[in-house]
Amino acid sequence: MSTHVPDLSSAPFAVFSRSDELRDSAHEQVLFCHDRRTGLRAIIALHDTTLGPGLGGTRYFPYASEAAALTDVLRLSEGMTYKAAAANMPLGGAKAVIIGEAGEAASEALLEAYGRFVEGLGGRYYTAADVGTTAMDLDVIGRTSKYVVGRTQAAGGSGDSGYSTALGVFSALEAAASLTWGNNGVADKRVGVEGVGKVGRHLVDLLLDAGARAVVSDPNPKALDRLEGKDAALTVVSSVLGEELDVYAPCALGASLTPESVASLSARVVCGAANNQLLHSGIAELLRRRSIQWVPDYIANAGGLIQVGSELTVASRAEVEAKVRGIQETTREVLHHAVDHDVTTYEAARQVVNQRLVAGRADR
Structure with missing residues (x-):
C-alpha cells in the first residue's frame, strides 16, 4: 500500500512552505491558527518575552499567500519587541495577522474563533488593534479571550489608540x-x-x-x-x-x-x-x-x-x-x-x- 504525499511547494497556503524562514528566525513561538467552521486562517508570532508578555495588534489583511502573511507577522512582531523596550514598557514583542478576504470585513464568528486561539496562549500574548481591525472588533474578540487591550471604553478598554x-x-x-x-x-x-x-x-x-x-x-x-x-x-x-x-x-x-x-x-x-x-x-x-x-x-x-x-x-x-x-x-x-x-x-x-x-x- 502506498501513501500519496501531495506536492505543496507551490501552494499559496501551505504551513511548511516557508519552514526555512521559521528555522532561521529568533522567535520564541509561532502559532498557525485554522478554524474550519469560520474559515479563519491566522498566524500569531511571539518574538521575545524577556521584558513581559507579548503585546501587539492583530492585522486583518488580504494577503496573496500564507508566505506573505508569515513574512509580515515575523517582521512586525520583532519590531514590537524593540518598540516595547524603547518605550520602557514591561512588555514583550508579538503580533498577529488574519488572512482576510479582499473587500470583506471579518465576521463576528471568525473573530470569536480567533479569540479562542489567543485565550489558549494563557496570557503569553495580548492582542490589540492594527490595520484592518478596530476597537469594536476587539470587543468581539474579548467575548472569547480576556487577553485583549484597546477595546472600546464602553467595554472597559481605553478606546482607539x-x-x-x-x-x-x-x-x-x-x-x-x-x-x-x-x-x-x-x-x-x-x-x-x-x-x-x-x-x-x-x-x-x-x-x-x-x-x-x-x-x-x-x-x-x-x-x-x-x-x-x-x-x-x-x-x-x-x-x-x-x-x-x-x-x-x-x-x-x-x-x-x-x-x-x-x-x-x-x-x-x-x-x-x-x-x-x-x-x-x-x-x-x-x-x-x-x-x-x-x-x-x-x-x-x-x-x-x-x-x-x-x-x-x-x-x-x-x-x-x-x-x-x-x-x-x-x-x-x-x-x-x-x-x-x-x-x-x-x-x-x-x-x-x-x-x-x-x-x-x-x-x-
Missing part, C-alpha cells in the same frame, strides 16, 4: 526638528503626511496646531474628505514624495523608503507612524549619507502601544499622555547616540534597545 500613536510621532518629530533646525521645531515647516487614516489625520491636526504647513496624500478619498476645509495651511496632493518638503511623515504601509525614493527625497527629517519604513536596513546608511535625520519607526510610533499596554498597569489618562510625550526624550537619546558613535539611527536605536533587553535578561 490612533491619537496616542499620532502624539508619539509628533513628539518624536519635534525632537528631530529641533535637532535639525533649532527650538522652533516644526513651526513654518512643510510636512508631507503620507496616509491620513486613524493616525495620520490626528498627526495633521497636531502639526497645524504647531504652525506647520501640511501636505497630505491618501489613496482613500473618504480619508481625504475628513480633512476638507480644515485649514488654509493644508494641501492635498497625489503623492507627497514628489513634493518639496522639510519633513516626510510616512503613515501608511511600510517600505516607502527605497534607494530611489531616498535619492529624490527633499526632506531633511523623516518621521512617521508606518511600520517597517525601510525597504531594507541598508537604506539607513543612504539616509545618513544625505544628512537626512530618520527616526526609526518603532521609536516614533510607540504611543499606541503605551496607551493599550498601560491598561495592564491601570495607569491614568494623564500618566499615559506623559509617557507618550516621553517619546521625545527617547528620540533625542537615539539621535545623539547616532552622532556620538558615528552610526546610523537604525543602528543607534538597536544598540539603545539591546542594552535594555540585556539588562532585562540579567534581571530574570
Whole structure:
C-alpha cells in the first residue's frame, strides 16, 4: 500500500512552505491558527518575552499567500519587541495577522474563533488593534479571550489608540526638528503626511496646531474628505514624495523608503507612524549619507502601544499622555547616540534597545 504525499511547494497556503524562514528566525513561538467552521486562517508570532508578555495588534489583511502573511507577522512582531523596550514598557514583542478576504470585513464568528486561539496562549500574548481591525472588533474578540487591550471604553478598554500613536510621532518629530533646525521645531515647516487614516489625520491636526504647513496624500478619498476645509495651511496632493518638503511623515504601509525614493527625497527629517519604513536596513546608511535625520519607526510610533499596554498597569489618562510625550526624550537619546558613535539611527536605536533587553535578561 502506498501513501500519496501531495506536492505543496507551490501552494499559496501551505504551513511548511516557508519552514526555512521559521528555522532561521529568533522567535520564541509561532502559532498557525485554522478554524474550519469560520474559515479563519491566522498566524500569531511571539518574538521575545524577556521584558513581559507579548503585546501587539492583530492585522486583518488580504494577503496573496500564507508566505506573505508569515513574512509580515515575523517582521512586525520583532519590531514590537524593540518598540516595547524603547518605550520602557514591561512588555514583550508579538503580533498577529488574519488572512482576510479582499473587500470583506471579518465576521463576528471568525473573530470569536480567533479569540479562542489567543485565550489558549494563557496570557503569553495580548492582542490589540492594527490595520484592518478596530476597537469594536476587539470587543468581539474579548467575548472569547480576556487577553485583549484597546477595546472600546464602553467595554472597559481605553478606546482607539490612533491619537496616542499620532502624539508619539509628533513628539518624536519635534525632537528631530529641533535637532535639525533649532527650538522652533516644526513651526513654518512643510510636512508631507503620507496616509491620513486613524493616525495620520490626528498627526495633521497636531502639526497645524504647531504652525506647520501640511501636505497630505491618501489613496482613500473618504480619508481625504475628513480633512476638507480644515485649514488654509493644508494641501492635498497625489503623492507627497514628489513634493518639496522639510519633513516626510510616512503613515501608511511600510517600505516607502527605497534607494530611489531616498535619492529624490527633499526632506531633511523623516518621521512617521508606518511600520517597517525601510525597504531594507541598508537604506539607513543612504539616509545618513544625505544628512537626512530618520527616526526609526518603532521609536516614533510607540504611543499606541503605551496607551493599550498601560491598561495592564491601570495607569491614568494623564500618566499615559506623559509617557507618550516621553517619546521625545527617547528620540533625542537615539539621535545623539547616532552622532556620538558615528552610526546610523537604525543602528543607534538597536544598540539603545539591546542594552535594555540585556539588562532585562540579567534581571530574570
